[in-house]
Amino acid sequence: MTTVQTNKILREGPFAGAIEEVACPICAQPPVAKLIYRRDNGVGIWQCPACEVMYASPRFTEEALLAIYETPDFFPADDLKKFENFSHGQWQASGAETYVVSALKAANIKRYLTPGDRVLDVGCGIGLFVLEGRQQGFLTEGVEPSKMLTDIARNRIGIDVHNMLIEDFSPPHRFHGVGLWDVLEHVYDPVRILKRCFALTEEGGYIFVSVPNFAGLADRLQTLLHRLRLRRCGFKHFGFPWHVYSYNRRSLGMLLAKMGYTPLTFETWSHNVRTGKANHLSSLTDALIRKHCLASNVSCVARKI
């Protein structure tokens, strides 16, 4: 990935750090990028005309980016309160979105793998899917670079996870499935992460990826309003500073193919589905959103063949 040091410091809310300029990480020789929007602090949201990935530039250096995930601003105290006296049963009974989404991930994995298979959750955060995967019979492990999130996984959720970068993770076995949910928008270099995931996946194994989808209906509307200068909230729906990439089916598929995976399916989960509120009245809309990838996140299952 090409980066250019700027010797400048960016202040973004409570965060401050060195910044650098980047280009498309997917294309070997990226064409001139298109500027989608320039935030008030000078950060541009760009799009590669070839693979269509959207990215922030300039953005924090790797060191400054990793530091964000150690601050309480990334996981506020109010969110932490939800996990006091945590148990799987209470979490399941609460019907919280975190539980519904974890159960959806497990159901998706069950279409391709069987209980007893090894599944690695890369960027597992506070370990919720590692827990749910074990409840469903999978041999799940998690890797999480943030010490703050690892401590929450250990002390609140009761799940031990590997506190390190995936690049430094060298287990004695490979995995039948690798989950990379809500990670590739956060990381310094998605190609470097996927290269390590590929090496850790068994031949014939699967990767399950979920990323923000700039082609979602609400995201398209927000982008349009910003480009027309009718909204000036600073492109917050992009998620900067911790989100530095956004994808659609094309860019996600090209990225996975570049790394050697064969994409099998793409889909999105509507708000109703993610919050467990889907019913027969919403079933047609939910199915359309799923099929045409119109929600704010897009998921892909890809195989190492």
Ligand SMILES: [Zn+2]
């Ligand atoms: Zn590109």
